[in-house]
C-alpha cells in the first residue's frame with residue numbers, strides 16, 4: 001500500500017504509458033477506463049464487465065435544447081466580464097457529426113477551460129498561477145443547421161496536476177456533447193497541435209491508438225483566423241454512430 | 253462510417269462549466285406526483301465521491317420522451333425530462349422529478365437513463381434507475397431479466413420516504429462490493445425505431 005501512495009516519477013509513468021500503448025488498441029478508439037498511468041482510475045473504473053443490452057426507447061432519444069437554454073453571448077468567453085481576459089484570443093469552430101457523417105443539428109455544445117495562465121476558476125485548483133478577473137472559462141453554444149459550433153475564447157495554459165511528480169496537462173478545452181440519442185453522449189477534451197506534453201500525459205495517452213489521438217487535436221486553420229484579431233482552430237467531433245432521426249423541435 | 257472522437261475524463265474542474273441552477277429540479281417543489289431521488293456515489297474503497305456529475309434522462313408519466321427545450325433555464329411548467337446534478341462533499345446528489353412511464357411498445361420497464369461522469373473516469377458510465385413497484389414490467393425487462401438478484405438490486409430505487417412526496421434512494425457504487433451494473437449500449441446496426 002505505502003508504495004502506491006508515493007508519487008511516481010514521470011519516468012515510471014512514461015514506462016507504464018509505453019506498456020499500455022504496446023497492447024492492441026480498442027477498435028472504437030475510446031480509452032479503457034482502467035488505465036494505470038492515470039492514478040485516479042484505480043478506485044473509480046468498474047471491475048465488472050459492462051452489461052450489454054439494447055438501448056431503450058428513452059436512450060435512443062436525447063434531450064433537446066434551444067434558444068431558451070443558451071444565449072448567443074455564451075459562445076464568446078472573452079465577453080463574460082467588464083474587461084477583456086488576458087491571453088491569446090482564439091476562435092474554435094467545427095462540426096458535430098454522427099458516425100454516418102450527418103450533422104447533429106441545433107444541439108448543445110458546452111466547454112470549460114483554464115485561463116491563459118493554466119488556472120481554473122475552481123476552489124480545488126491549487127496551481128499558484130493567477131486567476132483572471134475577466135475570465136471564468138465556461139461557454140455554451142447550439143450547433144446550426146450544418147452541425148457547426150463556434151466559440152471565441154483565449155488559449156488555455158498548460159497546468160500541473162498531482163498524478164505523479166512533475167505531471168503537466170497539455171493545454172486543452174473540455175467539451176461536452178449531445179447527439180440525437182442519449183447513447184451518443186460524449187465528454188472529451190480538445191488539444192492544440194504540436195504540444196510537447198502529449199507524450200507525457202496519461203490522460204491524452206489513455207487513447208492508445210495514435211490515429212484516434214490525432215482526432216483529439218484541433219487543426220490550425222488560417223481561414224478561420226481573423227486579421228488583427230484572433231487565431232483560428234478547427235475541430236470536428238464525431239459521436240458514436242446511431243441511426244436515430246432527430247425529432248423536430250418548436251422554437252429550437 | 254467516420255471514426256469517432258474518443259472520450260476523455262470530465263476532470264475535477266467542471267463545476268463552472270456543466271452544473272446549472274435547478275439542474276436537479278426537473279419539476280418545481282409542490283408539483284402533484286413529484287418524487288425525489290437521492291443517493292451517494294462511492295468509489296472502490298467505499299469512499300464518497302465528491303466530484304461526480306450525474307445526468308438523468310427519462311420519459312414522463314405519459315410515457316412520452318419529452319421533445320422540449322428549456323432544461324437549462326426551467327420555466328416551472330415544461331417537463332424536459334433532463335436533470336444534471338453534481339455530488340456534494342459527502343458524495344450525495346438529489347433530484348425532484350416525475351415518475352417515468354414506459355412508452356407504448358417499449359420492452360423496457362419504466363426507468364431513468366443515467367450517465368455518470370467523474371475525475372478518474374476516462375469514459376462516462378451508463379446505468380439505469382428502475383422502480384420496484386413495476387413488478388410485472390421489471391420481470392419482463394430485457395436488461396433486468398439477464399441479471400441475478402444481487403446485480404439487479406443495484407439498479408432498483410429503494411423507497412425511503414420523501415420530504416415532499418414519495419422519496420427513493422439510488423446509490424452508485426463505481427467499483428467493488430455492490431458495484432452498480434453499468435451498461436454497454438453500443439449495439440451496432442441497431443434497428444431504427446419509428
Ligand SMILES: [Fe+2]
Nearest residue numbers: 172174263265
Ligand atoms: Fe482540464
